[in-house]
Amino acid sequence: MYPDPQVSELISRQFVPVRIHVKEQPTMWKRFNIRWTPTVLILAPDGAEAFRLEGYLPRDEFLAQLHLGLGFLAVNQKKWQPARQEFESVVERFPETDAAPEALYWAGVAKYSNSHDPNELKALGRQFKERYTDTGWAKRASIW
């Protein structure tokens, strides 16, 4: 159940939404390898899984994760500019969420993938020295 209007609006606008109840469609759980509820999958238009979210999250964390998933959809299609925009929107709109440092990292990856300019990765490394310093994403960026 998604009674929050921001969540409902995002899902209705961006996705073809499908709800699958364990008692009604148990075979679908096996097909998609579902381990726990709630689980949300984001699939590409051809049905390929792009993103998986297991367990409940509060509204802003959930919204941020959905945008992260949209970013990964764009990455999978090598659409670097839309990917970058989606990831940057997570950092700007939901800076306090767990998704934000991951989005910051992937925004940098999308920038580099688009330009092949190593300075983009160095800039990403510098950003993680200033914010989200105690996250695993800062560790990943520490090589730059």
Add this chain to the structure above:
Amino acid sequence: MATDTIAWQKDVDGAITEATRAQKPLLLDFTAAPA
């Protein structure tokens, strides 16, 4: 009682066909919550 306004579908394969045609991603919500 809280409700949501999302037009949920139940037919996954039908939804994939629709999504492919519209070039729109899908969101699959797996739940065990009472309807």
